[in-house]
Amino acid sequence: MPMYDYTCTTCNNTFEELVYSSTVPDEDITCPKCGENKSKRQLCAPMISTKSTSYSPTPSGGCNSSSGFS
Ligand SMILES: [Zn+2]
Numbered sequence: 001m002p003m004y005d006y007t008c009t010t011c012n013n014t015f016e017e018l019v020y021s022s023t024v025p026d027e028d029i030t031c032p033k034c035g036e037n038k039s040k041r042q043l044c045a046p047m048i049s050t051k052s053t054s055y056s057p058t059p060s061g062g063c064n065s066s067s068g069f070s
Helices: none
Strands: 003-008 014-018 039-042
Touching: 014 039
Parallel strands: none
Antiparallel strands: 003 014, 003 039
């Protein structure tokens, strides 16, 4: 089963959730902290084709956050 990172939009809690399918709607994911089901799945891919948000490259962050050399 795939595991996804979710961020709760209610309490900003970030957690990992094993889902049985990649098509599980976000509404099925319950925040373990506050119990709300208003979580957003975080995409690991750094290239997200959303043109609305300007992509600013940050040295830290992402799923495989390699703490910056130099
Ligand atoms: Zn929450």
